[in-house]
Amino acid sequence: MLEQLERTAVELAAEHGYDAVTVEMICEACMTSPRTFYNYLGSKEAAILGPRTPFASEEQVRRFVHEPTDDVLVDFLTMVIDSLTEVAVDPALYRLRQRVIYTTPELSAKRLAIDGEMEARYRAVVVERFRAAGRTEATDAELDDEAHMVIALSRGVLTYTAAKWYEPGFDRTVRELIENSIVLVRRVLTTSS
């Protein structure tokens, strides 16, 4: 039932636009009552957004912390992207969902806010990595600041990547996109003009 409600919500929103679809419509299509919809999903938004994006697994975090390359940003982005692409389930529905979210400002905003809630946790992970790498010369505050910035930059890169990913003529893999993004970051920060 939950699955059917979500699917129907996403499909209807993709077809008519998020605002044009009412909870009642979704329920009629699913032959159930609005009250049940709210019991399962809590809100119309939640139906479209779907399950919360997962935090990186313990194993992924462990690798990030204890098997560093010489580039935090790349490692961090790799970890996050890996955790995101692990979800799988129904790829068609997944992509439809993303499309609806991405084309509805209200929903992208909400999604950004939700993902932002994980940032504090990720920040701690980054600090842990710094510590593990023997960064003992810096104070806690300094490392936390630096971790904060790693997260902030990653957010930028991920935003950029997501935009590319949802552009009409998308053909490359996420990994290629991220690699391309990193190259771009370096270019922006090293070349003049």
Add this chain to the structure above:
Amino acid sequence: MLEQLERTAVELAAEHGYDAVTVEMICEACMTSPRTFYNYLGSKEAAILGPRTPFASEEQVRRFVHEPTDDVLVDFLTMVIDSLTEVAVDPALYRLRQRVIYTTPELSAKRLAIDGEMEARYRAVVVERFRAAGRTEATDAELDDEAHMVIALSRGVLTYTAAKWYEPGFDRTVRELIENSIVLVRRVLTTSS
């Protein structure tokens, strides 16, 4: 009237929390009707968010495009921050507003979305600067990509800066914060681990 409604909305929200304040409350405090509130403001959100953040002025854009230093990111951030801090008006109300927004996830999200709408325009400005600097070796698509990344990174830095700015013990100026942020960006991208 409009001003009074906004001020009252922000003050009540700061005191009781955004969700706890109803439009009716605001209107009672202002001795007016809910209908008038909606005539002026359109939504409760709008009352708290206030006027849209302005785009950089023509003069600021001109300087960014034609008087480049060797660092796009710094120049871009400088331009944006300058345009943001030019607003002025009532500083106390301004800060109260920011605080309410920053402490209400729903509102920060919305604000981020609104600001995001200016990114396309800023991207064009960055490309213009690249062109003015004689970057003729690159294709349009390449420059646009690079500009896109400048914006994405800036968003990250601005997010970081905003977080710092609204931390309890804030004492430094925005300019100092930005400079500090840039240093941090470079460190993250150049030092190992």
Add this chain to the structure above:
DNA sequence: AGGCATATTTGCAGGGTATGCAGAAGTGTA
């Protein structure tokens, strides 16, 4: 099958945001 406990589903009342519309109230002018 009948009876029973539990879980799921539903209806209903109500509070909140927001919009369209038409009429009321205020304002300035001849």
Add this chain to the structure above:
DNA sequence: TACACTTCTGCATACCCTGCAAATATGCCT
């Protein structure tokens, strides 16, 4: 005072969402 014009207001309506209690379905035991 009469008129035009702007501003404000009330009312009806649509939609989102929540709490509560009743109805329905489900599974299990005798």
